[in-house]
Amino acid sequence: xxxxxxxxxxxxxxxxKLMPWFFWTFAVLGAVGLYWxxxxxxxxxxxxxxxxxxxxxxxxxxxxxxxYTSMAVSAAAVLVWxxxxxxxxxxxxxxxxxxxxxxxxxxxxxxxxPMWGTYWVWDARLTSELVLLFIYFAILAMKGAIPDxxxxxxxxxxxxxxxxxxxxxxxxxxxxxxxxxxGDSIFRKGGPSIAPSMLVPLxxxxxxxxxxxxxxxxxxxxxxxxxxxx
Amino acid sequence: xxxxxxxxxxxxxxxxxxxxSYALTIIVMGLNILAAYWPKNDxxxxxxx
Amino acid sequence: MSLLTRKHKRRGAFLAVILIALSAATFxxxxxxxxxxxxYFLPSQVKEGKAPARHDFRMGGLVLQGSVKxxxxxxxxxxTDLHDSVPVVYTGILPDLFHEGRGVIVEGxxxxxxLFKADQVLAKHDAKYQPPEMTPExxxxxxxx
Numbered sequence: 001x002x003x004x005x006x007x008x009x010x011x012x013x014x015x016x017k018l019m020p021w022f023f024w025t026f027a028v029l030g031a032v033g034l035y036w037x038x039x040x041x042x043x044x045x046x047x048x049x050x051x052x053x054x055x056x057x058x059x060x061x062x063x064x065x066x067x068y069t070s071m072a073v074s075a076a077a078v079l080v081w082x083x084x085x086x087x088x089x090x091x092x093x094x095x096x097x098x099x100x101x102x103x104x105x106x107x108x109x110x111x112x113x114p115m116w117g118t119y120w121v122w123d124a125r126l127t128s129e130l131v132l133l134f135i136y137f138a139i140l141a142m143k144g145a146i147p148d149x150x151x152x153x154x155x156x157x158x159x160x161x162x163x164x165x166x167x168x169x170x171x172x173x174x175x176x177x178x179x180x181x182x183g184d185s186i187f188r189k190g191g192p193s194i195a196p197s198m199l200v201p202l203x204x205x206x207x208x209x210x211x212x213x214x215x216x217x218x219x220x221x222x223x224x225x226x227x228x229x230x
Numbered sequence: 231x232x233x234x235x236x237x238x239x240x241x242x243x244x245x246x247x248x249x250x251s252y253a254l255t256i257i258v259m260g261l262n263i264l265a266a267y268w269p270k271n272d273x274x275x276x277x278x279x
Numbered sequence: 280m281s282l283l284t285r286k287h288k289r290r291g292a293f294l295a296v297i298l299i300a301l302s303a304a305t306f307x308x309x310x311x312x313x314x315x316x317x318x319y320f321l322p323s324q325v326k327e328g329k330a331p332a333r334h335d336f337r338m339g340g341l342v343l344q345g346s347v348k349x350x351x352x353x354x355x356x357x358x359t360d361l362h363d364s365v366p367v368v369y370t371g372i373l374p375d376l377f378h379e380g381r382g383v384i385v386e387g388x389x390x391x392x393x394l395f396k397a398d399q400v401l402a403k404h405d406a407k408y409q410p411p412e413m414t415p416e417x418x419x420x421x422x423x424x
Contacts, residue, residue, distance in 0.1 A: 034252075038248075038252075049245045049248055050245075050247055050248060052248050053247065053248055053251045056251055056252055056255040057251065060255065095262065095265065096262055099258050099259070099261075099262055102258065103254060103255050103258055103259075106251075106254055107251040107254065107255065110247040110250055110251050111247065111251070113247060114247050212259065216262055216263065216266045219266045219267065220266050220269070223266075223269055
């Protein structure tokens with residue numbers, strides 16, 4: 001079963017069928033989420049308008065970790081089974097992952113200036129997210145340095161597996177150590193500490209960003225399959 | 231444009247940090263769309279032989 | 280075609296061993312450096328003498344209610360962790376989120392046994408997001424969480 005879907009011949013048309021669904025989910029939820037987050041959601045009692053940065057910051061941060069996790073799963077498949085589609089997934093993901101990590105760092109910094117009073121501090125959360133950006137860069141560098149795609153994927157898989165230890169560190173850094181970065185507002189005991197009227201657009205943006213990732217990764221994989229067939 | 235809620239067109243103060251965040255996000259995500267739909271040709275070498 | 284032939288099992292086991300070894304190494308390293316990973320000390324830790332005495336450090340807690348006294352650009356306030364408190368003096372501009380009863384992190388050093396001289400004041404956000412005026416349902420929701 002699993003192997004069947006992992007064959008490029010099966011995967012190619014399947015990806016083609018899924019892409020429009022992901023595109024429209026991204027476009028519609030993104031448009032509604034943007035309007036809701038910027039225009040309809042109320043002002044925050046403490047932070048004023050600046051809290052609206054969270055509608056791009058938080059989904060990007062989730063994406064930076066989710067993309068890496070999907071890469072780690074692909075990496076295991078690459079190392080154990082040499083699955084071709086997993087190789088493609090690994091080749092096509094780190095660019096998007098690095099992009100979302102970059103967005104997370106810059107938007108967080110723009111929020112930090114008016115809220116904390118500083119653009120940057122070396123606390124555990126901020127530092128581990130920066131480390132994630134460097135890990136993505138290392139994986140991308142391997143893709144650029146090794147011309148043979150299958151060999152490149154295998155080396156990228158090894159770095160991905162080693163770098164995966166950073167993901168739980170990012171996630172739990174705010175619980176394990178004292179940080180300037182606040183704790184989790186959503187996945188916490190007793191439910192989210194965000195008013196429902198502010199939470200709905202956040203989930204919309206998160207779903208929109210995930211669909212965007214799946215849309216583009218499928219598009220990119222299809223390009224690779226086309227080229228290896230040509 | 232005073233009719234818009236929350237002083238959307240006001241650039242000063244806290245609001246100043248919001249629009250650059252959205253602009254950056256949209257630019258980076260847009261660049262990734264361009265890269266996926268109009269990929270560079272050098273991506274083609276090193277085929278899986 | 281089986282998913283787990285002997286070859287795959289061997290590779291999988293190898294991967295598992297590497298993952299476990301890596302996690303263990305990381306865990307031990309983080310434990311060893313745990314002290315350095317703390318971004319700030321609590322007032323009670325400072326009182327116990329756990330904060331560095333010779334160089335600058337950060338102290339974090341809540342701004343004690345009713346403790347803020349402004350004198351021009353110089354401001355006096357007390358940082359508390361509800362167990363111990365340390366008075367702080369700071370000259371400069373405060374971040375907008377600085378407020379009595381809210382989280383704060385001060386960077387500087389002890390000057391004397393009971394006064395922290397801060398060079399920088401950072402506001403800590405409490406991870407709560409809510410509109411200024413909430414409907415009764417929303418208040419109930421926020422209180423429940």
